[in-house]
Amino acid sequence: MSEQILNIIKTRRVIREMSDQPVERTLLEKILEAGRWAPAGGNMRACRFVAIQDPLTIRLVRMFSPGMSQRPQALILICIDWDVIRANQIPESDLTPYIDTGAAMQTMMLAAHALGLGSGPVTSFSEAAISVILNLSPNLTPEVILCIGYPAPPEKSQLPMRPKGRVTWQSLTNWERRREAK
Numbered sequence: 001m002s003e004q005i006l007n008i009i010k011t012r013r014v015i016r017e018m019s020d021q022p023v024e025r026t027l028l029e030k031i032l033e034a035g036r037w038a039p040a041g042g043n044m045r046a047c048r049f050v051a052i053q054d055p056l057t058i059r060l061v062r063m064f065s066p067g068m069s070q071r072p073q074a075l076i077l078i079c080i081d082w083d084v085i086r087a088n089q090i091p092e093s094d095l096t097p098y099i100d101t102g103a104a105m106q107t108m109m110l111a112a113h114a115l116g117l118g119s120g121p122v123t124s125f126s127e128a129a130i131s132v133i134l135n136l137s138p139n140l141t142p143e144v145i146l147c148i149g150y151p152a153p154p155e156k157s158q159l160p161m162r163p164k165g166r167v168t169w170q171s172l173t174n175w176e177r178r179r180e181a182k
Contacts, residue, residue, distance in 0.1 A: 008114050015118025016069050018149030023074040025053070027115050028148065031076065034111030038104040041096035046084040047104045050077040050134055060133045065145060067124025072147035077130065078104055079140040101143045108146055118151035 032049055040047070052058060052075040061075060062068050080097045090096060105121055112119040122145040130142045 008110055012110055012113040013118075014120040015147075015149070015151045016120060017152035018070050018072055018118055018147070019152045020071075021073065021150045023053070023117065023148055023150070027117060028053070028074050028076075030115060031108050031111045031117075031148065035076070035078075035104045035108045038100070038107035040100045040103070042088065042090075044084055044088050044090070044096070044100070046081050046088075046097050047100050048079045048081045048140055049104075050079065050136070051075075052077065052134070057133065061125070061130060061145065064129035064133070065122055065125035067122045068145065068147060070120050070122075070147040070149065072120075072149040074148040076108060076146040076148060077134065077142050078144045078146065079136065079142050081140055083139040098143070105144050105146055112148055116150070117148055119149075120147045121145070122147060 028051055032051060035047070035049055038047070052061065053073070058072065058075055062071075078101050080101060082092075085092065085094075085097055109119045109121070123143075125142070125145060127142050130136070130145075131140075134142075136142065
């Protein structure tokens with residue numbers, strides 16, 4: 001792995017304070033392209049993206065998203081297409097579509113960071129309201145809203161949330177244990 005890629009992974013943060021600078025459509029398209037390359041179980045590609053840049057639509061979405069503290073200049077809604085799930089005969093109880101949603105979200109967050117943008121996921125929102133505001137097809141369920149924008153200057157930003165204590169890969173990892181032969 002190159003140091004550049006590792007640095008992007010290490011320095012990516014959830015951005016809670018964003019500037020008023022509009023996000024260029026070309027950058028949003030690059031983020032969406034990255035999402036298209038995210039891993040997908042069985043290569044089903046059941047994630048669908050809705051890109052939002054209209055300020056009025058963003059304000060409406062924020063009204064029904066209590067988890068959205070950011071004031072983003074763009075949003076990407078990640079949905080699951082249940083027609084794709086049914087066509088692949090995947091049981092609705094299967095977690096694969098949700099894992100794919102998380103993989104797409106993380107891939108897009110890394111792409112945004114690499115492009116000099118900030119991002120932050122929101123999962124606290126009214127699915128029904130978002131579906132109506134965005135006129136979503138009935139086969140799509142909104143799963144996560146990804147806020148996109150330029151990070152606010154440091155003097156206007158709040159301190160980032162830090163975990164208590166130092167987190168290392170070692171503190172998050174257990175190695176497998178073999179059973180002793182009897």
